[in-house]
Amino acid sequence: MVRANGAVSLRELARVVQTSEVTVRRDVRALEAEGLLDRRHGGAVLPGGFTRESGFPQKSLSATAEKTAIADLAAALVEEGEAIVVGAGTTTQELARRLARVPGLTVVTNSLLVAQALAHANRVEVVMTGGTLRGSNYALVGSGAEQSLQGLRVSRAFLSGSGLTAERGLSTSNMLSASVDRALVQAAAEVVVLADHTKLGTDTMFQTVPTDVITRLVTDEPPAHDDRAATELQALADQGVQIAVAGAGAAPAPRPEVPLPGQRRTRAGLRSAAGALGTDPLPDRSARVADLRRR
Numbered sequence: 001m002v003r004a005n006g007a008v009s010l011r012e013l014a015r016v017v018q019t020s021e022v023t024v025r026r027d028v029r030a031l032e033a034e035g036l037l038d039r040r041h042g043g044a045v046l047p048g049g050f051t052r053e054s055g056f057p058q059k060s061l062s063a064t065a066e067k068t069a070i071a072d073l074a075a076a077l078v079e080e081g082e083a084i085v086v087g088a089g090t091t092t093q094e095l096a097r098r099l100a101r102v103p104g105l106t107v108v109t110n111s112l113l114v115a116q117a118l119a120h121a122n123r124v125e126v127v128m129t130g131g132t133l134r135g136s137n138y139a140l141v142g143s144g145a146e147q148s149l150q151g152l153r154v155s156r157a158f159l160s161g162s163g164l165t166a167e168r169g170l171s172t173s174n175m176l177s178a179s180v181d182r183a184l185v186q187a188a189a190e191v192v193v194l195a196d197h198t199k200l201g202t203d204t205m206f207q208t209v210p211t212d213v214i215t216r217l218v219t220d221e222p223p224a225h226d227d228r229a230a231t232e233l234q235a236l237a238d239q240g241v242q243i244a245v246a247g248a249g250a251a252p253a254p255r256p257e258v259p260l261p262g263q264r265r266t267r268a269g270l271r272s273a274a275g276a277l278g279t280d281p282l283p284d285r286s287a288r289v290a291d292l293r294r295r
Contacts, residue, residue, distance in 0.1 A: 163202030
């Protein structure tokens with residue numbers, strides 16, 4: 001599966017081989033010791049994954065349920081008549097499919113997949129950047145894309161990437177994609193990152209959004225045994241990032257009452273904001289550790 005998809009989550013591996021995630025985690029460690037794959041928080045990638053970027057077919061098959069839940073929650077943040085930018089990626093493509101129902105919306109994007117998802121939305125205006133087509137992710141990149149974003153100002157940017165850490169922020173494996181993502185960020189008053197739990201703690205070559213620029217992270221619930229992902233979420237929250245965690249299969253949430261961009265969040269504040277979303281952003285770690293010990 002890892003060879004076919006480039007990356008896979010432990011949850012997906014356990015489901016396919018019909019065993020527990022604890023067993024899969026042990027087997028993944030053994031395969032890593034033999035140099036057959038590299039472990040990532042909540043999953044595994046082919047060796048050399050720090051610089052390797054999976055193509056669209058591989059990405060579209062990874063963490064599909066999680067991406068759907070994240071897109072449902074992120075779409076609830078968008079208001080009627082708003083102007084936003086949406087970057088390239090399979091998670092942002094899922095978001096675009098839901099934005100087709102928001103009247104009076106203007107979406108600026110460098111992604112052909114995002115534009116295609118909104119092509120038949122009569123009440124949504126789509127503005128494409130210029131640039132050179134990058135076939136691996138169907139995105140427009142290069143100086144043409146960056147120049148077309150100069151002077152633009154919108155309320156929010158919705159971006160995805162290859163990895164997210166509290167130390168370095170959002171990153172990607174391709175230099176051209178990173179450069180365009182930085183231009184998208186410059187055009188927005190606030191930045192919303194969409195990243196499933198397999199990307200938490202993963203660092204790739206090119207930084208796109210430093211942590212202190214990220215306003216909000218929309219992610220899914222990490223597996224109960226993945227304490228490192230929970231630690232990464234806490235570290236992001238400690239640096240002022242608003243955290244919203246979607247449960248796979250959850251119904252779309254109402255728009256939450258959220259703090260102003262840049263406002264520092266406490267754990268209590270995160271739980272209060274999550275109450276409006278119907279989610280728990282940072283499950284109590286002491287309870288999680290106790291649960292692990294019982295297992």
